[in-house]
Amino acid sequence: xxxxxxxxxxxxxxxxxxxxxxxxxxxxxxxxxxxxxxxxxxxxxxxxxxxxxxxxxxxxxxxxxxxxxxxxxxxxxxxxxxxxxx
Amino acid sequence: xxxxxxxxxxxxxxxxxxxxxxxxxxxxxxxxxxxxxxxxxxxxxxxxxxxxxxxxxxxxxxxxxxxxxxxxxxxxxxxxxxxxxxxxxxxxxxxxxxxxxxxxxxxxxxxxxxxxxxxxxxxxxxxxxxxxxxxxxxxxxxxxxxxxxxx
Numbered sequence: 001x002x003x004x005x006x007x008x009x010x011x012x013x014x015x016x017x018x019x020x021x022x023x024x025x026x027x028x029x030x031x032x033x034x035x036x037x038x039x040x041x042x043x044x045x046x047x048x049x050x051x052x053x054x055x056x057x058x059x060x061x062x063x064x065x066x067x068x069x070x071x072x073x074x075x076x077x078x079x080x081x082x083x084x085x086x
Numbered sequence: 087x088x089x090x091x092x093x094x095x096x097x098x099x100x101x102x103x104x105x106x107x108x109x110x111x112x113x114x115x116x117x118x119x120x121x122x123x124x125x126x127x128x129x130x131x132x133x134x135x136x137x138x139x140x141x142x143x144x145x146x147x148x149x150x151x152x153x154x155x156x157x158x159x160x161x162x163x164x165x166x167x168x169x170x171x172x173x174x175x176x177x178x179x180x181x182x183x184x185x186x187x188x189x190x191x192x193x194x195x196x197x198x199x200x201x202x203x204x205x206x207x208x209x210x211x212x213x214x215x216x217x218x219x220x221x222x223x224x225x226x227x228x229x230x231x232x233x234x235x236x237x
Contacts, residue, residue, distance in 0.1 A: 030124055052139040053138060
């Protein structure tokens, strides 16, 4: 973890991957929510939308969580007292 | 000179006078990016052959189009606010220049080739290539944006 904290490129690369996962997989949660609200994909059943993106959301969550945990671990003492991290 | 004038303008001063204005603007900027890229990625997944069941790429495009534009509008409105807050840093930041180039290319690609391929019944190879280019362009924007703080 110290290696990541003290590196020049690894930390921002991992952080970029963390944010990318939030974007390209988190957006699928928004799509599911929009369908549940009836604001998008009204011609598709809820099951079609939810089942179609379920595995992608799971993959995204695992990668995002792994990257997030790595980032947290590399600067745990700095993140811990921050209200938005808890 | 123009940059200096903008940097010292009342707009810039106002933005920098409150830490909350910039923090909130940045939150909206990042959330809107995630929102838009997620919508575009849903079309890309469909072009790759995954994603929402029993639907065509053109249907996914139609379902996400308005929401994508809404997200991009928030991105394009909040971005200049952040830019004006520290203009001199941004114009000399290589990551920012890269992000702007990637963003321009991504938007251009999204509303030309990407849209045309999603709406047509193109070959499987063309669809896959389009989806990969689209995802790479949008991820480049994310990487460029994040590297601004580290460049």
